Amino acid sequence: MLLAARNGLQSKATQLRALLQREGPVLVVGAHDAISAKLIERAGFDAVWVSSFGVSAAQKCLPDANVLTMTESLDVAKNVNAAIEIPVIADCDNGYGNAINLIRTVTEYEQSGIAGISVEDSEFPKRCSLYPGASHALVGIEEMVGRIRAAKAVQQTPDFLFIARVEALIAGLGQEEALKRARAYAQAGADAILIHSKSSASDEIKMFAKNWDQSRPLVVVPTMFPTATSDELHAAGFKIVIFANHPLRASIKAMREQLATLQTHRSAASVKHQITTLEEVYELVGVEELHEQERRFIPTAPAAETASAVILAAGFEPQLMPLIGDRPKAMLDIRGRSILERQVELLRSCGIQSISVVRGYKKERIALPGLRYFDNDHYAEQYILRSLFTAEEALQERVLVLYGDTLFDRNILTRLLASHADMNVVMDRAWTDLARQQTEPIPTGTELIMTKEPPIVGRRFLPLDEPGTVIRIGQQIDPLEACGEFTGMMLFSPRGIERFRSAYHQWDATPTNGNGHVIPDLDHASPADLLQILIDQGQHVASVDIYKGWLEIDTFDDYRKAWAQVKD
16 A cells, blocks of 8 residues: 555554464465565465565575575565555564574564564574475574573564474474474463474374474464365364465466567567456556545646657558658658657647657658657558557556647647546547538548537537547548547547557457447557447547647648648
8 A cells, every 4th residue: 555554553463363363274375575465465365474485586586595684584574564454474584693683683573563473493594494405403492492582572562473483393303302392482482383394295294283282373384295275284283374485486487488488479469368467467556546646645737747649650651652752751841840840849848758659661761869669560561550559568657649640739739638538539520510511532541430429510619618428439430420530649548548458459359349330350450449449348438629720641632731831
């Protein structure tokens, strides 16, 4: 949580103590970072274990051998604890030294809100209990008793849980030594006893539990005997069952498989069905909560300050040859400056500084400074939507999308940026008058819009105060039924662009879109086609209405008009 006030809430140490009084086993899973902890909590487990094994491997890619300092390990435990509401138990190895070192360890972890720690009776530096061939030297019983007494002496809150971990079975010292040590540790004040074993069967630890004659609860980590269930272990006498490193091992396997696929296919789409969506990541880390707190506590800034832009300039239009024989349409000169230069100037005048351009035809001729470039080398076979997603990396947060062959008035951009809807399109309502006066065929590719609000006919009207609601968009609309023409300008909020991206990746290659609307395949689709899919799924697309004030350069006649109308 970004702004979670825990004052007055039950401490996590108290929560953990309450779990120990509950019927049944307390199920704990190991986290190696904050997001794995969040997933553990979401899965319904009781508490999170932050192990030195997982922290060493995930944070530093180092072996579990006391090579990380107490502070390094504590930083990870703090991050985990801050991300979740359930208690955290931290694996503190041997306390990072003798009793004096352990005093500081207990103080730091307790003050950080950690519910409890586990400290083992190994010498410093330790070795991971499960490493094959490693020596496992233990301190004497009296030294470990001194550590425990020191820890309990400085403990400030009675509910803070101190788990004494017995390594006698790991060191091959047998049951009697293990029981002797565990009894001494319990009498010294340990709140629970963790008995560890690297036997491939659970018989060894079950024997220990059978002979345990103290009131302190037992803790087990069944890494080496994975077939033993938590209910089985609870029936044998164990209260806390820790699945210590399974999320870490699962993530390594998943990453290795996805990286191999990416290396083979060299395409992000090759793994899209095997990875989570960005929207789920946003939800896990609290992006919506961030936005809510921004709305509550940060003065509203001009909309353009937080927007970026993507300009689509990849296409080739043969009807403009030979005018574009040596350059793309976006670089056509209009009174001393190209279309693209004029667009960039206008965007920057409205505060938009992060601008990306998708290039294709004659891409080497687009090289304006200060822009980010994405290249669609398949522009001849692909239509606008594919070009847009060539720049998917730039489709983040609040983003404006526009076609690279359009000149427009600054007021249009200002009005679009003022909209707070998640998905917005700019519609020219002058179409309703022009369509009725049209004597020539409608140009191929003209994309029209129908809204819930009726068409406006006549030379006098009041513009809508708020954006309208789009119900149809694309080339399949009857020109006489359309409310306006789509200008190619779109604005997406962070949530809107994520929905747009998700719909793209989930494109269903069927000939209709459920409501009878014809949709092309992806290679022949435009952003309007994808917006129609979202509308048919019940998503809201807003119409920001204008009346003229823009010009698309699509023909020689358009180019002549631009030269005649543009004034510097």
